[in-house]
Amino acid sequence: MRFPLAALMLLIVLLPASALACRGEVTTVMDYLPGNWEVVDGQGNILGYSEIREGAGGCALRERWEGQDGLEGEALFTVSDGRWRLVWSDSDGLVLNLSGQPEDGNMVFTGTQSTEDGEILHRIAYELLFELGEIHQLWEYSMDGGRNWEVFFAAWYVREIEY
16 A cells, blocks of 8 residues: 555656656746736737636646637647747637747747748747736737738737736
8 A cells, every 4th residue: 555655646746847847947938928817008908818827737838819809819838848839820710830939038939821922920029027027929920031020919918916
């Protein structure tokens, strides 16, 4: 009877370590994303709501987006070997596969989308604003291989107050 108890105790002790194994020493703004967020523009107007939950033992984040304009989206963030990946899918039919890494304190994801008009390069940056307790997201795209960028979506994630 002692062996199963010892094995269970060992498993409990090792679970947190195995969850961190997928991230290694990569600590980023992604560690602060889990939670319920009100998403606003630069003037404080509500753009939508985001619910982000940790999963897969700490190796993934799952986002559920509900925009004020009716758009719904899902994102899956995963990390392996210190490299983040993002898969985005929304109710407008947009599907993106991006990869990311920390850059100057931000987490930056990049990837391409093939369209009838050519290839679109996407860049999504998350910046943790410690002093405000917010996260700034800037989603840009380029139609010319990254020479010129246009803003697709700029927003601030403000943690919802729980009552």
